[in-house]
Amino acid sequence: MSPTIEVSGVSKRYGDQYAVRDVTVALGAGECVALVGHNGAGKSSLIKLLLGLTTPTGGTIRVLGEDPAGNAAARIRRQIGYLPENVAFHPAMTGRESLDFYARLKRVPTCCNDALLDRVGLETGARKHRIGTYSKGMRQRLGLAQALLGDPKLLFLDEPTTGLDPALRQGFYRIIGDLRDAGTTVLLCSHALTELEGQADRVIVMNRGRKVAEGSLATLRSLAQLPVRIRLTVPDTGFAALEGELTGIFGRTATRLAGGVVELVCANDDKLDIVRRIAGIGTPLDDMEIVQPSLDEMYAHFLRQEAAQ
Numbered sequence: 001m002s003p004t005i006e007v008s009g010v011s012k013r014y015g016d017q018y019a020v021r022d023v024t025v026a027l028g029a030g031e032c033v034a035l036v037g038h039n040g041a042g043k044s045s046l047i048k049l050l051l052g053l054t055t056p057t058g059g060t061i062r063v064l065g066e067d068p069a070g071n072a073a074a075r076i077r078r079q080i081g082y083l084p085e086n087v088a089f090h091p092a093m094t095g096r097e098s099l100d101f102y103a104r105l106k107r108v109p110t111c112c113n114d115a116l117l118d119r120v121g122l123e124t125g126a127r128k129h130r131i132g133t134y135s136k137g138m139r140q141r142l143g144l145a146q147a148l149l150g151d152p153k154l155l156f157l158d159e160p161t162t163g164l165d166p167a168l169r170q171g172f173y174r175i176i177g178d179l180r181d182a183g184t185t186v187l188l189c190s191h192a193l194t195e196l197e198g199q200a201d202r203v204i205v206m207n208r209g210r211k212v213a214e215g216s217l218a219t220l221r222s223l224a225q226l227p228v229r230i231r232l233t234v235p236d237t238g239f240a241a242l243e244g245e246l247t248g249i250f251g252r253t254a255t256r257l258a259g260g261v262v263e264l265v266c267a268n269d270d271k272l273d274i275v276r277r278i279a280g281i282g283t284p285l286d287d288m289e290i291v292q293p294s295l296d297e298m299y300a301h302f303l304r305q306e307a308a309q
């Protein structure tokens, strides 16, 4: 089956500045891919190219098998949902009126709009209120409902959870998870790296217009070869004994953290051997935790690596 999105060697130049530079990526049906990068990395420019709002200065783009800026643009756009970073609705319209307005623009029936608002959790009373009175969370819910109009095959979400509280963020990711399970392809731009763990099947790291890394979190972890932390929680009385034992085994001191925790840093490949040896020591332990490098740490690693090239 051909990919939902196929980007081959794509560049977008404004004057002598590249917003996107020689990027190649493919996204399949039912994949949720996160696009991460600093401000100005080229994420929004890539989304605009995929939406057909701008055209590449080099390379080719296929969305649902066609050129998104070509003759099929209108047909393709009806199958795409887009939530921009700063979603702006008319403040004098109610939530329901606004959604009906966008449904008419997209030429989809308005009869499903209440069900859509139920799905994103915009309460019945709130739908009849003017958007000017909405909280950020309510506007984002309406924004997501707007993006879901017409049951799109492809969803672009630009910083969808910025400014949302943790409960709303979780609700947002639950909806995205259901869509992905139903076969929708989701491309998600984000700065909130930590919250992408467990949500994105794949992460694409961009810097200064270029793709600098791509893969599942497990692939990126193995590429980055960042150290793993083993944290041991010991009863107060066992602290000195444990430190002595660990130094004996590893020939180096462990770091003491708050809350009776001792931390050892090791290469990922040594982790299992070290855990086995810890299981054999005499000091009783209350707990053991293995902390993998976070997405933020991996991201910083790939940017450092690119800067060094």
Ligand SMILES: Nc1ncnc2c1ncn2[C@@H]1O[C@H](COP(=O)(O)OP(=O)(O)OP(=O)(O)O)[C@@H](O)[C@H]1O
Pocket: 014, 017, 018, 019, 020, 037, 038, 039, 040, 041, 042, 043, 044, 045, 046
């Ligand atoms: N219309 C334009 N004209 C000139 N330069 C542009 C234009 N659009 C984007 N750029 C430049 O391209 C680069 C990438 O911008 P882009 O908005 O795609 O980054 P981004 O990763 O989405 O950033 P942010 O996270 O801040 O939204 C920036 O240097 C920006 O100034």
